[in-house]
Amino acid sequence: MNSAHTIGIIGGGQLARMLYEASIGLDLEIKLLAEGPEVSAARVVHEVTVGDYTDPQVVTDFAAGIDVLTFDHEHVPTSLLTKLEAAGLSVRPGPAALVHAQDKALMRARLAGELGLPAPRWRVCRDAEALRALGEEIGWPLIAKESRGGYDGHGVWKIEGAEQCEEPFAQSLEESAGEKVEIVGEEFVDFARELSVIVARNPHGECVSYPVSETVQEHGICVETTTPAPGLDPARAAQIQRLGRRIAAELGVVGLLAVELMERRDGEVVVNELAMRPHNTGHWSIDGAVTSQFENHLRAVAGLPLGDPSARQPWCTMRNVLGGSRDDLTAELATVGRDGGLKVQFYGKSIRPGRKVGHVTTYGDDLADVQGRARAAAAYLMGLAG
Amino acid sequence: MNSAHTIGIIGGGQLARMLYEASIGLDLEIKLLAEGPEVSAARVVHEVTVGDYTDPQVVTDFAAGIDVLTFDHEHVPTSLLTKLEAAGLSVRPGPAALVHAQDKALMRARLAGELGLPAPRWRVCRDAEALRALGEEIGWPLIAKESRGGYDGHGVWKIEGAEQCEEPFAQSLEESAGEKVEIVGEEFVDFARELSVIVARNPHGECVSYPVSETVQEHGICVETTTPAPGLDPARAAQIQRLGRRIAAELGVVGLLAVELMERRDGEVVVNELAMRPHNTGHWSIDGAVTSQFENHLRAVAGLPLGDPSARQPWCTMRNVLGGSRDDLTAELATVGRDGGLKVQFYGKSIRPGRKVGHVTTYGDDLADVQGRARAAAAYLMGLAG
Incomplete structure (x- = not known):
């Protein structure tokens, strides 16, 4: 090797x-x-x-x-x-795999179309008329997304009815990563919650799945994950881990693959998005797993054996720190650091409102305590408390 | 703060x-x-x-x-x-504290002499005659040490009898860190094993102790630690942790203090050496403790609250990797990395025989398994197996 x-x-x-x-x-x-x-x-x-x-x-x-x-x-x-x-x-990942994380239309065509994996109903819509036709066919509301270049809620619209179908086309669709941007219309999934699974795969085909996380988004930005996803049926969790490994293998991913999913109210899951890099929903693994997603990405792209992705404790919560009124996070450790089990990662970025500038992680045996400590620390670091 | x-x-x-x-x-x-x-x-x-x-x-x-x-x-x-x-x-640590880690004669005078803490019998010996007198007084063998500058077994002699007392004085005692080097003669402690405790203390007086480790030295170099020290009576462990905190407070240490101890066959312990920096016997804490010794040293010297030093699992073993016949440790992960729970730290140093070039850490519930995996991986990386 x-x-x-x-x-x-x-x-x-x-x-x-x-x-x-x-x-x-x-x-x-x-x-x-x-x-x-x-x-x-x-x-x-x-x-x-x-x-x-x-x-x-x-x-x-x-x-x-x-x-x-x-x-x-x-x-x-x-x-x-x-x-x-x-x-x-x-x-690594190679462009033939990576394009499925870059282009949502290609991703849907491959995963839902060719592989038959669970997905919202979807269609590439050339214009407002096509989006309107989709809504009349599958019902309102719809989600419209730019096929390329969107992130953290940018390039995504919730379309409540026919009269809003011009919106995604009102702007000029600029190229992203040198490629044309299209509008993908999708069924609005009235999900019970969002889930995520991170998979690492090396060029020799070795592939490991992290435990499934519950993720919480606000305004299109991930704000919290808890791992494992509370109350998730073990058979369903295993199915999601297999799904992640199958996608990684089918697409030939080398490195990390993050699969974001929506859990319908009946427990069924559909694939929402893919990423092929370390992912916000895997940050918990730095403190919470035997091997972090970052180490496993490096091992994978370097062609080395993968590390154990298992969780080290019953519960682990990661909470993002978004830019707020505190301008020196390290100094604020004087306050939040009194929780000696709180783990912090500050990103060294200048503070701008809503920007991801760090995250905190807690872990332990008691879910409410773990979540409460992470939320309190993040709120303090964002200037929302204390 | x-x-x-x-x-x-x-x-x-x-x-x-x-x-x-x-x-x-x-x-x-x-x-x-x-x-x-x-x-x-x-x-x-x-x-x-x-x-x-x-x-x-x-x-x-x-x-x-x-x-x-x-x-x-x-x-x-x-x-x-x-x-x-x-x-x-x-x-940080300040020179008034640090001198006790630099100068073994000063350390003994302060800890054993002024504070009355348990130590081997000792004396600064001006010449071979004085060392001989010490041996005749307290019995052979003796340990002779340079007061400054020794490390990893360098500058230490085991003196079996009167005829060997010239040895430490046969060389010229050069200055170390700008200060005179003397010879300290000490009782040879026929210890059952060696122990270590790492303490972190910040400038506000907050002080935390890591669990006590058992350490194994070969040829004067630490080769292995297991944490907590197997079979150590909990009351004795707590006493050692208190001893570490007391020394840190008495000397005014800011940062880390490592206290190396010898456990006599009756269970009593004596202080062997001090260090005021991250210490080889604390490397296990990177993977095995809530907060690593490195993070706590930084928190301490930065004036921040300290992180929780608790162990995260029942057993943790750290094994040093000394330079051997393998010249590319990262490539050897292809072999030892098949143990997905093995944690490695490679130091990016050129390989020279006996040089500390990395360490491996394992942890878990089963002591024999934890120690066996670390020993096997280190032996392989040193070219002694496989």
Whole structure:
């Protein structure tokens, strides 16, 4: 089994920052291509190149010094990655897999269409008329999404009726990652809750699933996860873990795959979104699992055996810290740090309202205590309490 | 409570490297003064100054850009630290405390002499004649130690009888950290085993003890720890934890204090050595405790509340990886990584025989399994098996 020791990461956000943390003990060499010298990961990584990841020359030069290329985000043009791969670079995940996390229309066509996996009813809609026809066929409300480039609730509309169908088309649909953006119309799933499963897969086909998490979104942004998902039937949890591994294998993912799901009121689940990188719903694993998602992403892309994804305790809650009125999170440890079991990850980002600037994690035997401590600490760090 | 955000670390070994890992989530800014550009921590830290830590100008310049100064090792001249502290820099641990980890004669005088804590019988010996007199008084064998500068078995002699008393004086006793080196003669303690307790103390006097570890030394080098120490009476463990906290408070330690002890065959313990920095016998805490020793050292020196030092599972074993016939530890994860619960820390150091180049950690419910897995993995990584 050959392993790759120099890993290039494109994107300098908090995911790259936490990948870097995980790389140190494994003694993997990380090179970072960052958007600027002061972004989250660029502040801590030893070897940083500042450059534009959409510029083929910048990315090609960066790729010359590495064994494997991986990502903090999904915005690198697919066509550029395809060229790098054709030139012999290990791109992990490879563009043929990654495109399913970049393009929601392709993802739905592959997962729901070809593989028959559970999904909301959906259709690519060329214009408002097509979206209206979909709504009349399957009922209102609908969800409309940009096929590419959306994140944290951006590029998503809830369409209550025929009169709102112009909205997604009112703006110009700009290219994202060098590709055309379309509008995907989907059945509005009146879900009981949202779930997530993280899977890691290495190039030798070894594949492991983390426990299933319950995730809470507000305004389209993940604010909390609890792992394992409280009250989830063990057979259903195992089914979801298998589903994650099946998608990873079918798409040929190398690295992490996050599958976000919606649980219908009857307990059935449908796939909502995919990501192929460390995911917000897997941050709990830093403190809560034997092997964090960040370590397993690195092991996977480096071609190494995967670490055990098991939870280390009955319950683990991760709560995001969004930018609020506190401007120095580390100083606020003087207050929230009095809970000696509270684990914090601050991302070194300047504080802007609503921006993800850190997260806190708690774990233990008592679900209400675990959730309560995480919520209290996050609220304090956001300036909402204390 | 004021916290300090920019922490300067003198020394670029693996302890600084693991401190750096722990600093990222806390968003503490680290500046490193390293011996060279390729030493263990200098390979991963973002902001590195290369320079000689015994040069007052180098250290003074380095100190200009930081809030707090702390250490990877104990070799910075006490006199230099005293000057920096007098000039207003926060030196943590401060030189008045640190000198007890630098100078074994001072340590014995303070702990055994002034505080009456349990210690082997001891005396500073000016020459071979004085050492011989000590042996005739308390019996052979004796241990002779250089008061300063020894490490990993260097600067320590076992003196079997009067005819060997010249040995420690046969070499010239060079200065260490700018101070005179003397020979301390000590009773040879025929111990049942060695123990260690790590304590963290912040400048506000908050002080926490980690569980007591059993440590195994070979040729003067720590090779293994198991935590908690198997079979240790809970009352004795609590007494050792109190002893650690008392020493930290009496000496005014800010940061970590490691107390190495010898357990006599009747169960009584005596203090062997002190260190005031992250310690090899505390490496288990990265994977085995709620808060690692590295995070708690940073919290302490930054003036933040301390994290919970509790163990997360019944047993945890750390085994050192010493340089052997394997020259690429990360590649060897292809083999040892098949134990998905094995945690590794590789230090990014070139492999030289007997050099500490990494460690592995295992944990779980079954002591024999936990120890067996760590020993097997370390042996493989040292080229002694497989």
